[in-house]
Amino acid sequence: MSRLLAATAIALGVAFVPSVSGAGGSEAFALAKRVAAEPPLDPASPVWLKLAPLAVALYPQTSVAPGTDAKPLIARVRALHTTQTLAIHLEWRDRAAAREPGIGRFADAAALQWPVDYGPGHALPYVGMGHASAPVALWFWRADGTAETLAAEGFGTLTRQPPDGLQARGQWKGGVWRAVFRRALAAEGEHRARFDPARSALVPFALAIWNGEAGERDGAKRLSAWKWLRFEKGSADEAYAEQASEPAPAGDAGRGKRLVSEKGCAACHVFPGNPAQPRIGPALTYAGGIHSYSYLAQSLAEPSRIVVPGKGYFAVQDGKRISLMPPFDGGEAERRDILAYLKSLR
Numbered sequence: 001m002s003r004l005l006a007a008t009a010i011a012l013g014v015a016f017v018p019s020v021s022g023a024g025g026s027e028a029f030a031l032a033k034r035v036a037a038e039p040p041l042d043p044a045s046p047v048w049l050k051l052a053p054l055a056v057a058l059y060p061q062t063s064v065a066p067g068t069d070a071k072p073l074i075a076r077v078r079a080l081h082t083t084q085t086l087a088i089h090l091e092w093r094d095r096a097a098a099r100e101p102g103i104g105r106f107a108d109a110a111a112l113q114w115p116v117d118y119g120p121g122h123a124l125p126y127v128g129m130g131h132a133s134a135p136v137a138l139w140f141w142r143a144d145g146t147a148e149t150l151a152a153e154g155f156g157t158l159t160r161q162p163p164d165g166l167q168a169r170g171q172w173k174g175g176v177w178r179a180v181f182r183r184a185l186a187a188e189g190e191h192r193a194r195f196d197p198a199r200s201a202l203v204p205f206a207l208a209i210w211n212g213e214a215g216e217r218d219g220a221k222r223l224s225a226w227k228w229l230r231f232e233k234g235s236a237d238e239a240y241a242e243q244a245s246e247p248a249p250a251g252d253a254g255r256g257k258r259l260v261s262e263k264g265c266a267a268c269h270v271f272p273g274n275p276a277q278p279r280i281g282p283a284l285t286y287a288g289g290i291h292s293y294s295y296l297a298q299s300l301a302e303p304s305r306i307v308v309p310g311k312g313y314f315a316v317q318d319g320k321r322i323s324l325m326p327p328f329d330g331g332e333a334e335r336r337d338i339l340a341y342l343k344s345l346r
């Protein structure tokens with residue numbers, strides 16, 4: 001467990017159960033244990049509650065307006081699989097349950113996000129609902145009982161998909177939501193999450209949670225970074241496992257903090273403690289919690305490779321989106337210091 005994640009958990013007053021950790025004590029893996037019987041849809045079943053969960057931090061979405069200024073949140077993830085089925089159990093705190101949407105009223109909701117294509121050689125899609133040519137599939141549960149499958153290729157491209165057999169059930173009790181998602185490993189059709197543990201036991205996933213009472217819906221949500229599901233019975237490609245483990249930033253975060261002012265980043269981006277609230281680019285308050293090191297490095301080097309599709313963030317030239325952000329032109333040591341600082345923002 002990272003120190004920062006632990007600190008977040010303590011700040012939130014959440015009791016922490018140690019995560020299922022792989023080699024190196026990474027907090028990024030949720031183990032899907034293999035069982036013989038179909039995993040129960042009942043979120044309160046002891047079959048679920050006796051499993052050790054992975055704690056996953058979710059941060060307010062601030063890349064594209066309207067975001068949310070809610071606080072970070074810890075969700076716990078448990079997983080089980082049979083030879084045919086995958087089931088995921090989520091648990092998070094919420095003081096009050098918002099069950100029915102209505103006029104000016106929103107229901108609590110949660111979603112699991114999966115890359116449609118993953119495995120060796122595939123880069124991760126943009127964590128905020130994918131990007132062009134890197135689609136994501138979403139399993140969406142809402143507290144009124146809705147369970148549906150959606151797909152997206154970037155913010156604002158969400159489309160409903162034909163049902164793929166996804167089932168989901170939630171239960172709120174004593175200030176805690178618990179929800180189970182269950183689906184067959186295989187799925188027909190385009191834009192589907194597909195699982196084949198014999199081929200790839202490692203599957204990236206991310207979480208999103210909406211707090212209905214706070215008016216959260218659509219992009220006003222909290223989201224996690226990409227995490228990894230590991231099928232207990234399956235084979236994992238070593239190179240892919242390597243890709244999954246984040247390199248530790250080599251730079252000096254303290255120097256990076258000074259550099260974002262000196263290099264002009266703070267003229268366009270909100271940083272914690274920055275009195276200016278520029279909205280020319282996305283707020284980076286939680287950038288390190290949401291984004292991978294490699295994504296952040298790419299954002300600096302080639303801003304137009306994945307363009308965050310917020311209003312006013314880009315110009316269109318010959319049908320292509322060009323980011324307003326200039327590529328970073330400083331030295332290697334400065335680049336590392338800035339990345340270390342960005343990774344510390346969570």
Ligand code: HEC
Pocket residue numbers: 063260263264265266267268269280281282284287296299300303304306307308309312313314323324325326328338342
């Ligand atoms: C002229 C304004 C401007 C400057 C200066 C600038 N940026 Fe940006 N930045 C943007 C815009 C606009 C975007 C969103 C479009 C895109 O994806 O590139 C962005 C995107 C980003 C992202 C991706 C955020 C996300 O939510 O996905 C990161 C990280 C980032 N910038 C960091 C930096 C850093 C570090 C610096 C200084 C070295 C910097 N920026 C300088 C305007 C700027």
